[in-house]
Amino acid sequence: MSKLLKGVEAASAAPDHTPAIALAHLGKTYPGGVRALDDVSLTVERGTFLAVMGPSGSGKSTLMHCAAGLDAPTVGSVRIDGYEIAGLNETRRTELRRERIGFVFQSYNLVPSLSVADNITLPLRLAGRAPDQEWLRTLIERVDLADRLTHRPAELSGGQQQRAAIVRALAARPAVVFADEPTGALDLRSAHEVLNLLRDLVDELRQTVVMVTHDPAAAAQAHQALVMADGRVVDTLHTPTAADLAARLVALGEG
């Protein structure tokens, strides 16, 4: 058993084989007629680190927003951990996001006036849930932030801020973490550390992570990479290499 899991149960340790995400015939047409998603079906098994790549405007953000319940698709089904969210109203979608989904953003989105500790527990407190202190301690130790908890975000490096955001995303033991260009604002070394951390959390906790990125080197840390073009998934690569991904993007006119 890994160091991280000693004495602490895994994030998504449910025994059944329900996929973390199941999308069926997903379509999204924006007002004005842009068809951003065109019949996307895919299944993401638990414990998968999935990268989503594709040229600008190919539909990556729209896919993430629909899969994470931030936006409603025009047609199709979105199941998170077996729960259908596509037809829910805004209030129920928000509840479901709080219960089952974590987010990591390029710009960290930490609240500047709050300490790192308070930032980490903020979503739980907003949802009226008590933090699992043992779980939090384990995560904080794992990302090496134990001596930074009383600091404000501005007193941390970019890599440390992103590690705090990762702990915040995992605090509620979500079914899925969606990461939007999580290394976009980091220098190479910090980016590498954050990607390794995400990959380790997936492998050690059976966490599911979906990461949108333009960077083939970042996507190469994932177990699988989807390549999108014109609102469709045009390729799925298992254990992708940066060179393969870069070649695919160049073939699609970007890279």
Ligand SMILES: Nc1ncnc2c1ncn2[C@@H]1O[C@H](COP(=O)(O)OP(=O)(O)OP(=O)(O)O)[C@@H](O)[C@H]1O
């Ligand atoms: N709110 C919106 N209203 C209308 N059209 C939109 C909206 N959001 C996105 N689009 C359009 O939908 C298509 C897909 O956009 P999306 O942002 O999902 O692509 P992307 O692959 O994430 O792009 P990028 O890599 O540039 O972030 C594009 O043609 C975009 O212009």
